[in-house]
Amino acid sequence: MAACVHETIAEKTVVILDLHTHSIKxxxxxxxxxxxxxxxRSREIPIDGFVLTEHRQFDVESDYSTLVKSSGLCILKGSEVETEYGHVLVFGVTEALMLAYHFSSIGLPLASVLESWEQHNAIAVPCHPGRKRVGMQANIEKLGVPAGVRIVETLNGGSRRGEDEITQQMAAELGYLGIGGSDSHIVSHIGRCATRFPGDISNEHELVEALRAEEFAAISMRQ
Amino acid sequence: MEDVETLREKYLNLDYDEKTFEVDQDKIIAYAKACGEIAPRFTDPTHADFQAPPTFPSSLMAGRHLPEDFPRFGGIGMDAGKAVEPMLPIRPGVQLKGRTHLHDIYTKTGRSGRMIFLVSRMELYDPEGKHVANADTSTVIRERSSE
Amino acid sequence: MTVSTIQDVEFGEELPAFKPDTSLENVRIFVAAAGWGAARFTDHEAARKEGLPGALVPGIMSQGFLAAMIHQWASDARIVKIDTVFRAPVMVDQPHYITGIVTDINAEDSYVEIDLTVSNEAGETRVFGTATVNLA
Known part of the structure; x- marks a missing residue:
């Protein structure tokens, strides 16, 4: 589990995290x-940290604790997996969850992901739902509305024109809550979108709890 | 769908093509200028350090795109990415030898459905056997739908 | 300002804006030089027959634009690696914009890392990547 420097964010009343980023992994x-x-830090991007959501894997090996201390940023780990409804962010990945699912599979069943991952104290969030083919909305047209979805990524920093609007309309119609993430693949794209939480988040478990508390807001910092 | 692990075990890191390339001065200049290069070492053949632009190896195509017995997926291959590591300048008139192998194979779901990614690497050598550059090509093939 | 040495570079520095020539005429010159003569690059109608929205700028040409931007910023820069991901088509005869931003400086070894993008008029990223560049 990735640790964060607790004291740097404990004094704040809100925490802003970019929930969707990719590294060279x-x-x-x-x-x-x-x-x-x-x-x-150098560009004073107004976020307190980010979650690394590597494609089709959970990065067990990397230890960012030294970087967390030196930067004062919260660095958490999650994953972006692929289901029949498109891509899904997963927060709160555990060893048991990794044993239960092949993260590398490109056809995980969303219903099973949502149901059993809750049992593992993880939370699954369909990302860029307005995107063609790999977004949930396009697949709803083919497969129907999936049961069990509570949160979707309503702001994605990599969205093309109109994609976030499709998501936001879908979220309004189906009563979903929204998070934000930059979907950054290069350094300068981080923090374009993020999620604001009340209180403190310093590890993956607290992130899951904060998502479950449903008191968060997606924010855009795109210029 | 072909099993990706089997393909990786069978094909990765084995040279499947070898081809020689003549580097033409006029083509270097046209290539450089079309890309917007203004540095004389890429556009002026009288410059003491005249050479091909560093991305030039990306344009060199192997004789075969894939190993001879590699399975066909049916869809059209599209360029998904290119990476070049230039190590030595490429001068006009030199004959380069390119040896190509599959460097990676993986699958993912993109905006256009399920896709197979093939990363081929061409290692370029000069006539003295010096390693001049690596050029990686990621090709994505959209799996033909069975619907 | 012309960048000559690593001391001239600032973290977060944006390379001078560069608008690449994506005209059909220029793309035809490029593909002739590169030996890439496919009609999808040189003929809008032929590209549409292939199911494409129009002729495409070859990915290697986008990569070439990005390298040229680096050399226009620092004429003596030596590109050690340039790695580009072609996320969406760059269309011929449509305006595109390319950017470069310095995201790391290794002063000891005189290397910088640069984020690279090619975007269309809607601001959508079509190509992204990074370059590692050696400055004297």
Whole structure:
């Protein structure tokens, strides 16, 4: 589990996290985590940390604790998996969850993901739902509305024109809550979208709890 | 769908193509200028350090795109990415030898459905056997739908 | 300001804006030089027959634009690696914009890392990547 510097965010009444980022651990990621931190600090990007959601994997190996201390940023780990409804962010990944599912599979059943991952104290959030083919909305047209979805990514920093609007309309119609993430693959794209939480988050478990509390808001910082 | 792990075990890191390339001065200049290069070492053949732009190896195509017995997926291959590591300058008139192998194979779901990614690497050598550059090509093939 | 040495570079520095020539005429010159003569690059109608929205700028040409931007910023820069991901088509005869931002500086070894993007008029990223560049 990735640790964060508790005291740097404990004094704040809100925490802003970019919930969707990729590093060089993802096949199409070109950003080093250290450079993300340098970039956030030097450009004064108004986020307190980020979640690394590598494609089709959970990065067990990487230890960012030294970087967390030196940067004062909260660095958490999650994953972006692929289901028949498109891509889904997962927060709160545990060893048991990794044993139960092949993260590398590109056809995980969303219903099963949502149901059993809750049992593992993880939370699954369909991302960029307005995107063609890999977004949930396009697949709802083919497969129907999936049961069990509570939160979707309503702001995605990599969205093309109109994609977030499709998501937001879908979220309004179906009563979903929204998070934000930059979907950054290069350093300078981090923090374009993020999620604001009340209180303190310093590890993955607290992130899951904060998502379950349903008191968060997606925010955009795109220029 | 072909099993990706089997493909990786069978094909990765084995040279499947070898091809020679003549580097033409006029083509270097046209290539550089079309890309917007203004540095004389890429556009002026009288410059003491005249050479091909560093991305030039990306344009060199192997004789075969894939190993001879590699399975066909049916869809059209599209460029998903290119990476070049230039190590030595490429001068006009030199004959380069390119040796190509599959460097990676993986699948993912993109905006256009399920896709197979093939990363081929061409290693370029000069006539003295010096390693001049690596050029990686990621090709994505959209799996033909059975619907 | 012309960048000559690593001391001239600032973290977060944006390379001078560069609008690439994506005209059909220029793309035809490029593909002739590169030996990439496919009609999808040189003929809008032929590209549409392939199911594409129009002729495409070859990915290697986008990569070439990005390298040229780096050399226009620092004429003596030596590109050690340039790695580009082609996320969406770059269309011929449509305006595009390319950007470069310095995201890391290794002063000891005189290397910088640069984020690279090619975007269309809607601001959508079509190509992204990074370059590692050596400055004297």
């Amino acid at each position: 993802s096949d199409d990621g070109r950003a080093k985590v250290e450079n993300y931190c340098k970039w956030i």
